[in-house]
Amino acid sequence: xxxxxxxxxxxxxxxxxxxxxxxxxxxxxxxxxxxxxxxxxxxxxxxxxxxxxxxxxxxxxxxxxxxxxxxxxxxxxxxxxxxxxxxxxxxxxxxxxxxxxxxxxxxxxxxxxxxxxxxxxxxxxxxxxxxxxxxxxxxxxxxxxxxxxxxxxxxxxxxxxxxxxxxxxxxxxxxxxxxxxxxxxxxxxxxxxxxxxxxxxxxxxxxxxxxxxxxxx
Numbered sequence: 001x002x003x004x005x006x007x008x009x010x011x012x013x014x015x016x017x018x019x020x021x022x023x024x025x026x027x028x029x030x031x032x033x034x035x036x037x038x039x040x041x042x043x044x045x046x047x048x049x050x051x052x053x054x055x056x057x058x059x060x061x062x063x064x065x066x067x068x069x070x071x072x073x074x075x076x077x078x079x080x081x082x083x084x085x086x087x088x089x090x091x092x093x094x095x096x097x098x099x100x101x102x103x104x105x106x107x108x109x110x111x112x113x114x115x116x117x118x119x120x121x122x123x124x125x126x127x128x129x130x131x132x133x134x135x136x137x138x139x140x141x142x143x144x145x146x147x148x149x150x151x152x153x154x155x156x157x158x159x160x161x162x163x164x165x166x167x168x169x170x171x172x173x174x175x176x177x178x179x180x181x182x183x184x185x186x187x188x189x190x191x192x193x194x195x196x197x198x199x200x201x202x203x204x205x206x207x208x209x210x211x212x213x214x215x216x217x
Contacts, residue, residue, distance in 0.1 A: 005211060012126070043064075046211050056159070057125055085113070085118065086118055088122070089125070089126075093125065096143065096144070100149075101149060102142075102150075105141065108143075109124075109143070121143075124141070124146060125144055126145075127143070129155075136151075149189075149192060156196040156197070157196055160197055163176070174203070175202055177205045177207075178193055178216070179207035180192050181212065187210075
């Protein structure tokens with residue numbers, strides 16, 4: 001499965017049994033030195049998403065839950081002031097801020113709360129990006145209906161579970177190929193995806209530099 005310009009990522013010797021850790025500084029995957037990420041463990045919690053979308057829809061309703069690694073205490077929900085705040089919006093905002101590891105995107109949600117922009121919060125948190133003809137695409141920002149670190153991790157976990165169900169033998173023998181283009185945060189998203197599959201002991205083949213999409217396909 002390794003071909004020109006493509007090399008295999010070593011499997012980590014010891015990782016938590018549920019949630020992948022952030023890449024550590026100095027570790028090399030396919031010749032790429034991954035930088036340490038200033039993210040709490042909650043970023044790597046096993047977060048499941050369930051819901052159904054109408055045919056042709058690019059988004060889907062969201063129900064959220066977080067499963068911490070064995071022996072670890074789940075992240076405490078972030079309390080949101082409930083003054084004139086619809087209960088559904090409040091719950092979605094609390095859960096997002098409990099899971100989101102990135103300060104800037106957490107502040108986006110906090111600012112929307114302070115400004116009382118409940119419709120915007122529901123649009124960002126009450127529906128979820130779904131794969132379309134060009135893959136998972138959307139506006140960068142906070143929320144389940146935006147492109148961000150948490151959504152990429154959750155999507156990678158969903159893809160992993162799907163492959164484990166439909167092609168377990170091929171996944172175990174061949175692994176998965178990951179590449180990224182030059183778009184904003186693309187390299188970070190590729191590393192997050194690699195961490196999810198490495199945690200499941202799946203062999204990861206990661207392109208060592210930016211590549212066009214057809215190279216990966």
